[in-house]
Amino acid sequence: MKTEVYSWRVAEELKTELEREARRQKLSLSAVLDLAAREWLHKSGAEAGSEEEQQLLRQSAAKCIGSFAGGDASRSKNARQSVRERLRRHHGR
Numbered sequence: 001m002k003t004e005v006y007s008w009r010v011a012e013e014l015k016t017e018l019e020r021e022a023r024r025q026k027l028s029l030s031a032v033l034d035l036a037a038r039e040w041l042h043k044s045g046a047e048a049g050s051e052e053e054q055q056l057l058r059q060s061a062a063k064c065i066g067s068f069a070g071g072d073a074s075r076s077k078n079a080r081q082s083v084r085e086r087l088r089r090h091h092g093r
Contacts, residue, residue, distance in 0.1 A: 002030075018032055018033070
């Protein structure tokens with residue numbers, strides 16, 4: 001069941017062509033637009049690859065996520081300074 005509304009402005013020629021195609025296929029304009037949007041999503045890979053894409057994003061993000069190891073009880077207070085020192089050492093600045 002359709003519950004969402006989306007509107008946008010189109011050139012008069014495009015609207016005329018869409019309406020003509022809807023009549024030719026004996027469909028509503030809404031159905032033609034749904035078909036066009038689904039086909040575009042399918043071609044762009046948005047539907048099929050979304051889980052694979054999410055997995056790749058998680059793997060990439062995991063490389064940047066870490067924690068500090070050690071027994072320093074004041075580590076949270078000194079986190080900013082510690083991160084900056086590590087970045088300076090890593091990037092040679």
